[in-house]
Amino acid sequence: xxxxxxxxxxxxxxxxxxxxxxxxxxxxxxxxxxxxxxxxxxxxxxxxxxxxxxxxxxxxxxxxxxxxxxxxxxxxxxxxxxxxxxxxxxxxxxxxxxxxxxxxxxxxxxxxxxxxxxxxxxxxxxxxxxxxxxxxxxxxxxxxxxxxxxxxxxxxxxxxxxxxxxxxxxxxxxxxxxxxxxxxxxxxxxxxxxxxxxxxxxxxxxxxxxxxxxxxxxxxxxxxxxxxxxxxxxxxxxxxxxxxxxxxxxxxxxxxxxxxxxxxxxxxxxxxxxxxxxxxxxxxxxxxxxxxxxxxxxxxxxxxxxx
Ligand SMILES: Cc1cc2nc3c(=O)[nH]c(=O)nc-3n(C[C@H](O)[C@H](O)[C@H](O)COP(=O)(O)OP(=O)(O)OC[C@H]3O[C@@H](n4cnc5c(N)ncnc54)[C@H](O)[C@@H]3O)c2cc1C
Numbered sequence: 001x002x003x004x005x006x007x008x009x010x011x012x013x014x015x016x017x018x019x020x021x022x023x024x025x026x027x028x029x030x031x032x033x034x035x036x037x038x039x040x041x042x043x044x045x046x047x048x049x050x051x052x053x054x055x056x057x058x059x060x061x062x063x064x065x066x067x068x069x070x071x072x073x074x075x076x077x078x079x080x081x082x083x084x085x086x087x088x089x090x091x092x093x094x095x096x097x098x099x100x101x102x103x104x105x106x107x108x109x110x111x112x113x114x115x116x117x118x119x120x121x122x123x124x125x126x127x128x129x130x131x132x133x134x135x136x137x138x139x140x141x142x143x144x145x146x147x148x149x150x151x152x153x154x155x156x157x158x159x160x161x162x163x164x165x166x167x168x169x170x171x172x173x174x175x176x177x178x179x180x181x182x183x184x185x186x187x188x189x190x191x192x193x194x195x196x197x198x199x200x201x202x203x204x205x206x207x208x209x210x211x212x213x214x215x216x217x218x219x220x221x222x223x224x225x226x227x228x229x230x231x232x233x234x235x236x237x238x239x240x241x242x243x244x245x246x247x248x249x250x251x252x253x254x255x256x257x258x259x260x261x262x263x264x265x266x267x268x269x270x271x272x273x274x275x276x277x278x279x280x281x282x283x284x285x286x287x288x289x290x291x292x293x294x295x296x297x298x299x300x301x302x303x304x305x306x307x
Pocket of ligand 1: 146147148149150249252256257261262263
Protein backbone atom coordinates (compact mmCIF):
# COMPACT_ATOMS: atom_id res chain seq x y z
CA UNK A 1 0.00 0.00 0.00
CA UNK A 2 1.17 3.52 -0.64
CA UNK A 3 2.31 5.32 2.46
CA UNK A 4 1.22 8.79 1.19
CA UNK A 5 -2.38 8.07 2.05
CA UNK A 6 -3.47 7.77 5.66
CA UNK A 7 -6.63 5.78 6.03
CA UNK A 8 -8.21 4.30 9.14
CA UNK A 9 -7.27 0.60 9.52
CA UNK A 10 -10.96 -0.29 9.29
CA UNK A 11 -10.92 0.96 5.68
CA UNK A 12 -7.37 0.08 4.72
CA UNK A 13 -8.01 -3.53 5.71
CA UNK A 14 -10.80 -3.74 3.14
CA UNK A 15 -8.39 -3.16 0.25
CA UNK A 16 -6.38 -6.00 -1.23
CA UNK A 17 -3.82 -5.94 -4.01
CA UNK A 18 -3.58 -8.61 -6.70
CA UNK A 19 -0.26 -9.87 -8.08
CA UNK A 20 -0.13 -6.91 -10.52
CA UNK A 21 -0.61 -4.45 -7.66
CA UNK A 22 -4.19 -3.69 -8.71
CA UNK A 23 -6.53 -2.94 -5.84
CA UNK A 24 -9.83 -4.59 -5.04
CA UNK A 25 -12.45 -4.63 -2.28
CA UNK A 26 -14.23 -7.97 -2.35
CA UNK A 27 -17.84 -8.92 -1.71
CA UNK A 28 -19.00 -12.48 -1.11
CA UNK A 29 -22.22 -14.03 -2.34
CA UNK A 30 -24.64 -15.70 0.05
CA UNK A 31 -27.83 -17.64 -0.64
CA UNK A 32 -31.29 -18.10 0.82
CA UNK A 33 -32.29 -21.55 2.08
CA UNK A 34 -33.87 -22.06 -1.36
CA UNK A 35 -30.56 -21.26 -3.05
CA UNK A 36 -31.31 -17.75 -4.37
CA UNK A 37 -27.96 -15.94 -4.40
CA UNK A 38 -27.50 -12.43 -3.05
CA UNK A 39 -24.82 -9.98 -1.90
CA UNK A 40 -24.78 -7.55 1.00
CA UNK A 41 -22.26 -5.01 -0.22
CA UNK A 42 -20.61 -3.76 -3.39
CA UNK A 43 -17.52 -5.49 -4.75
CA UNK A 44 -15.03 -3.27 -6.56
CA UNK A 45 -12.03 -4.48 -8.53
CA UNK A 46 -9.61 -2.35 -10.51
CA UNK A 47 -9.12 -4.08 -13.86
CA UNK A 48 -6.98 -1.60 -15.74
CA UNK A 49 -5.05 1.61 -15.14
CA UNK A 50 -2.93 3.95 -17.25
CA UNK A 51 0.69 2.98 -17.72
CA UNK A 52 3.26 5.54 -18.81
CA UNK A 53 6.74 5.73 -20.29
CA UNK A 54 8.33 9.08 -20.98
CA UNK A 55 11.11 7.65 -23.19
CA UNK A 56 9.38 8.96 -26.29
CA UNK A 57 9.82 12.51 -24.98
CA UNK A 58 13.63 12.33 -25.52
CA UNK A 59 13.86 13.21 -29.26
CA UNK A 60 11.37 16.02 -28.67
CA UNK A 61 13.29 17.47 -25.70
CA UNK A 62 16.64 17.07 -27.46
CA UNK A 63 15.33 19.15 -30.34
CA UNK A 64 15.46 22.37 -28.26
CA UNK A 65 18.52 24.51 -27.46
CA UNK A 66 20.95 22.62 -25.18
CA UNK A 67 21.02 25.74 -22.96
CA UNK A 68 17.48 24.89 -21.86
CA UNK A 69 18.68 21.49 -20.49
CA UNK A 70 15.29 19.96 -21.31
CA UNK A 71 16.49 16.30 -21.58
CA UNK A 72 17.33 16.40 -17.85
CA UNK A 73 13.56 16.18 -17.36
CA UNK A 74 13.88 12.47 -18.05
CA UNK A 75 16.51 11.96 -15.35
CA UNK A 76 14.22 13.04 -12.51
CA UNK A 77 15.03 10.54 -9.74
CA UNK A 78 11.58 10.87 -8.15
CA UNK A 79 9.33 7.96 -9.03
CA UNK A 80 5.64 8.62 -9.52
CA UNK A 81 2.77 6.24 -10.08
CA UNK A 82 2.06 5.96 -13.82
CA UNK A 83 -1.16 7.97 -13.85
CA UNK A 84 0.40 10.82 -11.88
CA UNK A 85 3.53 10.74 -14.06
CA UNK A 86 1.43 10.90 -17.22
CA UNK A 87 -0.73 13.77 -15.96
CA UNK A 88 2.27 15.70 -14.63
CA UNK A 89 4.19 15.39 -17.90
CA UNK A 90 1.08 16.41 -19.86
CA UNK A 91 0.55 19.40 -17.58
CA UNK A 92 4.19 20.45 -17.75
CA UNK A 93 4.10 20.31 -21.53
CA UNK A 94 1.57 23.17 -21.41
CA UNK A 95 4.23 25.61 -20.13
CA UNK A 96 7.28 23.74 -21.51
CA UNK A 97 8.26 23.23 -17.87
CA UNK A 98 11.11 20.82 -18.61
CA UNK A 99 14.10 22.91 -17.43
CA UNK A 100 15.91 22.82 -14.09
CA UNK A 101 13.47 25.28 -12.46
CA UNK A 102 10.46 23.07 -13.07
CA UNK A 103 8.57 21.32 -10.25
CA UNK A 104 10.37 18.02 -9.78
CA UNK A 105 8.67 14.71 -9.10
CA UNK A 106 9.59 14.93 -5.42
CA UNK A 107 7.20 17.90 -5.25
CA UNK A 108 4.41 16.25 -7.20
CA UNK A 109 2.07 16.73 -4.24
CA UNK A 110 2.48 20.50 -4.53
CA UNK A 111 2.17 20.31 -8.32
CA UNK A 112 -1.19 18.52 -8.14
CA UNK A 113 -2.44 20.80 -5.35
CA UNK A 114 -1.83 23.71 -7.76
CA UNK A 115 -3.62 21.89 -10.55
CA UNK A 116 -6.63 21.38 -8.30
CA UNK A 117 -6.74 24.87 -6.82
CA UNK A 118 -6.36 26.52 -10.20
CA UNK A 119 -9.09 24.29 -11.69
CA UNK A 120 -6.76 22.99 -14.40
CA UNK A 121 -8.60 19.66 -14.23
CA UNK A 122 -8.25 18.66 -17.88
CA UNK A 123 -4.71 17.54 -17.04
CA UNK A 124 -6.24 14.82 -14.88
CA UNK A 125 -8.17 13.40 -17.83
CA UNK A 126 -5.07 11.62 -19.17
CA UNK A 127 -5.06 8.90 -16.52
CA UNK A 128 -7.87 6.39 -16.70
CA UNK A 129 -9.02 3.46 -14.60
CA UNK A 130 -11.41 0.57 -15.26
CA UNK A 131 -13.40 -1.15 -12.53
CA UNK A 132 -15.52 -4.23 -12.21
CA UNK A 133 -18.47 -3.31 -9.99
CA UNK A 134 -20.66 -6.11 -8.61
CA UNK A 135 -22.96 -6.54 -5.66
CA UNK A 136 -24.66 -3.40 -6.97
CA UNK A 137 -28.42 -3.23 -7.44
CA UNK A 138 -30.20 -2.09 -10.54
CA UNK A 139 -31.38 0.99 -8.61
CA UNK A 140 -27.85 2.08 -7.74
CA UNK A 141 -26.46 1.45 -11.22
CA UNK A 142 -29.24 3.64 -12.60
CA UNK A 143 -27.64 6.43 -10.53
CA UNK A 144 -24.10 5.45 -11.54
CA UNK A 145 -24.74 5.67 -15.27
CA UNK A 146 -26.04 9.25 -14.91
CA UNK A 147 -22.34 10.20 -14.77
CA UNK A 148 -21.62 10.81 -18.42
CA UNK A 149 -18.54 12.95 -18.99
CA UNK A 150 -15.36 10.87 -19.28
CA UNK A 151 -17.09 7.59 -18.38
CA UNK A 152 -17.65 4.33 -20.25
CA UNK A 153 -19.96 1.52 -19.16
CA UNK A 154 -20.63 -2.10 -20.08
CA UNK A 155 -23.44 -3.60 -18.06
CA UNK A 156 -24.94 -7.07 -17.86
CA UNK A 157 -27.82 -7.42 -20.29
CA UNK A 158 -31.02 -8.65 -18.72
CA UNK A 159 -32.18 -9.43 -22.26
CA UNK A 160 -29.21 -11.65 -23.05
CA UNK A 161 -28.51 -13.53 -19.82
CA UNK A 162 -30.86 -16.10 -18.38
CA UNK A 163 -32.27 -16.59 -14.87
CA UNK A 164 -29.28 -18.83 -14.08
CA UNK A 165 -27.12 -15.76 -13.35
CA UNK A 166 -29.79 -13.86 -11.42
CA UNK A 167 -28.52 -12.50 -8.10
CA UNK A 168 -29.87 -9.88 -5.75
CA UNK A 169 -28.53 -7.19 -3.42
CA UNK A 170 -29.74 -6.74 0.15
CA UNK A 171 -29.87 -3.15 1.34
CA UNK A 172 -27.91 -2.35 4.52
CA UNK A 173 -31.13 -1.28 6.29
CA UNK A 174 -32.53 -4.81 5.97
CA UNK A 175 -29.47 -6.75 7.01
CA UNK A 176 -29.69 -6.44 10.79
CA UNK A 177 -33.44 -6.43 11.15
CA UNK A 178 -34.77 -10.01 11.32
CA UNK A 179 -38.18 -9.11 9.86
CA UNK A 180 -36.86 -7.01 6.96
CA UNK A 181 -34.20 -9.63 6.25
CA UNK A 182 -36.79 -12.42 6.24
CA UNK A 183 -39.02 -10.39 3.90
CA UNK A 184 -36.04 -9.71 1.61
CA UNK A 185 -35.16 -13.40 1.35
CA UNK A 186 -38.80 -14.34 0.75
CA UNK A 187 -39.12 -11.61 -1.89
CA UNK A 188 -36.04 -12.64 -3.88
CA UNK A 189 -36.97 -16.34 -3.69
CA UNK A 190 -40.34 -15.37 -5.12
CA UNK A 191 -38.79 -13.10 -7.79
CA UNK A 192 -36.44 -15.89 -8.92
CA UNK A 193 -39.30 -18.41 -9.01
CA UNK A 194 -41.66 -15.99 -10.79
CA UNK A 195 -38.96 -15.23 -13.36
CA UNK A 196 -38.50 -18.91 -14.10
CA UNK A 197 -42.22 -19.53 -14.26
CA UNK A 198 -42.90 -16.59 -16.61
CA UNK A 199 -39.89 -17.49 -18.80
CA UNK A 200 -41.13 -21.09 -19.08
CA UNK A 201 -44.62 -19.91 -19.98
CA UNK A 202 -43.22 -17.54 -22.62
CA UNK A 203 -41.09 -20.37 -24.03
CA UNK A 204 -44.19 -22.51 -24.39
CA UNK A 205 -45.97 -19.65 -26.21
CA UNK A 206 -42.91 -19.24 -28.45
CA UNK A 207 -43.00 -22.94 -29.33
CA UNK A 208 -46.70 -22.55 -30.18
CA UNK A 209 -45.67 -19.87 -32.70
CA UNK A 210 -46.65 -16.61 -30.97
CA UNK A 211 -45.47 -13.97 -33.47
CA UNK A 212 -44.08 -11.39 -31.04
CA UNK A 213 -41.80 -14.05 -29.54
CA UNK A 214 -40.51 -15.40 -32.85
CA UNK A 215 -36.93 -15.02 -34.07
CA UNK A 216 -34.57 -16.52 -36.65
CA UNK A 217 -31.63 -17.41 -34.42
CA UNK A 218 -31.76 -19.21 -31.07
CA UNK A 219 -30.15 -16.14 -29.42
CA UNK A 220 -32.88 -13.92 -30.81
CA UNK A 221 -35.60 -16.21 -29.55
CA UNK A 222 -34.01 -16.41 -26.09
CA UNK A 223 -33.75 -12.60 -25.95
CA UNK A 224 -37.44 -12.25 -26.80
CA UNK A 225 -38.33 -14.42 -23.81
CA UNK A 226 -35.89 -12.79 -21.40
CA UNK A 227 -36.72 -9.22 -22.40
CA UNK A 228 -40.32 -9.93 -21.41
CA UNK A 229 -39.56 -11.95 -18.26
CA UNK A 230 -37.21 -9.30 -16.84
CA UNK A 231 -40.14 -6.93 -16.38
CA UNK A 232 -40.87 -8.52 -13.01
CA UNK A 233 -37.35 -8.17 -11.63
CA UNK A 234 -37.11 -5.76 -8.70
CA UNK A 235 -34.75 -2.82 -8.19
CA UNK A 236 -32.77 -5.05 -5.80
CA UNK A 237 -31.62 -7.28 -8.69
CA UNK A 238 -27.85 -7.24 -9.08
CA UNK A 239 -26.69 -5.38 -12.22
CA UNK A 240 -22.89 -5.74 -12.48
CA UNK A 241 -20.92 -3.52 -14.82
CA UNK A 242 -17.47 -2.51 -15.96
CA UNK A 243 -16.96 1.22 -15.55
CA UNK A 244 -14.04 3.17 -16.96
CA UNK A 245 -13.37 6.77 -16.04
CA UNK A 246 -10.51 9.21 -16.11
CA UNK A 247 -9.12 10.70 -12.92
CA UNK A 248 -11.10 13.92 -13.35
CA UNK A 249 -14.46 12.22 -13.93
CA UNK A 250 -13.84 9.65 -11.18
CA UNK A 251 -13.02 12.46 -8.75
CA UNK A 252 -16.35 14.12 -9.59
CA UNK A 253 -18.14 10.77 -9.10
CA UNK A 254 -16.49 10.23 -5.69
CA UNK A 255 -17.38 13.76 -4.58
CA UNK A 256 -21.03 13.59 -5.70
CA UNK A 257 -21.63 10.05 -4.51
CA UNK A 258 -19.27 9.65 -1.58
CA UNK A 259 -20.77 12.40 0.58
CA UNK A 260 -23.56 12.35 3.15
CA UNK A 261 -26.22 13.70 0.71
CA UNK A 262 -25.89 10.68 -1.55
CA UNK A 263 -27.89 7.49 -1.25
CA UNK A 264 -26.50 4.81 1.11
CA UNK A 265 -25.72 2.08 -1.43
CA UNK A 266 -23.93 4.40 -3.86
CA UNK A 267 -22.02 5.97 -0.94
CA UNK A 268 -20.61 2.57 -0.05
CA UNK A 269 -19.72 2.01 -3.69
CA UNK A 270 -18.02 5.42 -4.08
CA UNK A 271 -16.07 4.85 -0.85
CA UNK A 272 -14.74 1.52 -2.11
CA UNK A 273 -13.78 2.99 -5.48
CA UNK A 274 -12.02 5.84 -3.69
CA UNK A 275 -10.12 3.35 -1.49
CA UNK A 276 -8.94 1.40 -4.54
CA UNK A 277 -7.80 4.59 -6.27
CA UNK A 278 -6.15 6.34 -3.35
CA UNK A 279 -3.86 3.42 -2.46
CA UNK A 280 -2.53 3.10 -6.01
CA UNK A 281 -2.50 6.75 -7.17
CA UNK A 282 -2.11 8.94 -4.05
CA UNK A 283 -1.01 12.01 -6.01
CA UNK A 284 -4.26 11.98 -7.98
CA UNK A 285 -6.63 10.99 -5.15
CA UNK A 286 -4.70 11.59 -1.91
CA UNK A 287 -6.28 14.97 -1.09
CA UNK A 288 -9.53 13.39 0.08
CA UNK A 289 -10.37 13.04 3.74
CA UNK A 290 -12.67 10.32 5.02
CA UNK A 291 -14.85 10.93 8.03
CA UNK A 292 -17.49 8.90 9.79
CA UNK A 293 -20.87 10.61 9.79
CA UNK A 294 -23.64 10.49 12.38
CA UNK A 295 -25.35 7.75 10.34
CA UNK A 296 -22.31 5.49 10.82
CA UNK A 297 -21.27 5.71 7.17
CA UNK A 298 -18.08 7.18 5.79
CA UNK A 299 -17.98 10.34 3.71
CA UNK A 300 -15.22 11.22 1.26
CA UNK A 301 -14.51 14.95 1.06
CA UNK A 302 -12.00 17.33 -0.49
CA UNK A 303 -11.33 21.07 -0.27
CA UNK A 304 -10.96 21.23 -4.05
CA UNK A 305 -14.05 19.61 -5.58
CA UNK A 306 -14.91 19.48 -9.26
CA UNK A 307 -11.54 20.35 -10.74
C1 LIG B 1 -27.64 13.56 -3.93
C2 LIG B 1 -28.09 13.47 -5.36
C3 LIG B 1 -29.42 13.50 -5.66
C4 LIG B 1 -29.87 13.43 -6.98
N1 LIG B 1 -31.20 13.47 -7.26
C5 LIG B 1 -31.64 13.39 -8.53
C6 LIG B 1 -33.03 13.41 -8.86
O1 LIG B 1 -33.88 13.52 -7.99
N2 LIG B 1 -33.39 13.30 -10.17
C7 LIG B 1 -32.47 13.19 -11.16
O2 LIG B 1 -32.85 13.12 -12.34
N3 LIG B 1 -31.16 13.16 -10.89
C8 LIG B 1 -30.72 13.25 -9.62
N4 LIG B 1 -29.37 13.20 -9.35
C9 LIG B 1 -28.44 13.01 -10.46
C10 LIG B 1 -27.76 14.33 -10.85
O3 LIG B 1 -28.70 15.28 -11.28
C11 LIG B 1 -26.75 14.09 -11.98
O4 LIG B 1 -27.42 13.59 -13.12
C12 LIG B 1 -25.68 13.09 -11.61
O5 LIG B 1 -25.22 13.34 -10.31
C13 LIG B 1 -24.51 13.21 -12.58
O6 LIG B 1 -23.87 14.44 -12.32
P1 LIG B 1 -23.20 15.29 -13.47
O7 LIG B 1 -24.16 15.64 -14.54
O8 LIG B 1 -22.47 16.42 -12.77
O9 LIG B 1 -22.09 14.24 -13.98
P2 LIG B 1 -21.51 14.01 -15.43
O10 LIG B 1 -22.56 13.61 -16.37
O11 LIG B 1 -20.40 13.05 -15.26
O12 LIG B 1 -20.93 15.40 -15.83
C14 LIG B 1 -19.78 15.95 -15.18
C15 LIG B 1 -19.78 17.44 -15.43
O13 LIG B 1 -19.57 17.69 -16.81
C16 LIG B 1 -20.35 18.78 -17.21
N5 LIG B 1 -21.36 18.32 -18.20
C17 LIG B 1 -21.67 17.02 -18.48
N6 LIG B 1 -22.59 16.96 -19.44
C18 LIG B 1 -22.85 18.23 -19.80
C19 LIG B 1 -23.72 18.81 -20.72
N7 LIG B 1 -24.51 18.08 -21.50
N8 LIG B 1 -23.76 20.15 -20.81
C20 LIG B 1 -22.97 20.92 -20.04
N9 LIG B 1 -22.11 20.44 -19.12
C21 LIG B 1 -22.06 19.10 -19.00
C22 LIG B 1 -21.03 19.34 -15.97
O14 LIG B 1 -20.21 20.32 -15.40
C23 LIG B 1 -21.08 18.13 -15.07
O15 LIG B 1 -21.17 18.42 -13.68
C24 LIG B 1 -28.93 13.29 -8.04
C25 LIG B 1 -27.56 13.24 -7.72
C26 LIG B 1 -27.14 13.34 -6.42
C27 LIG B 1 -25.65 13.27 -6.11
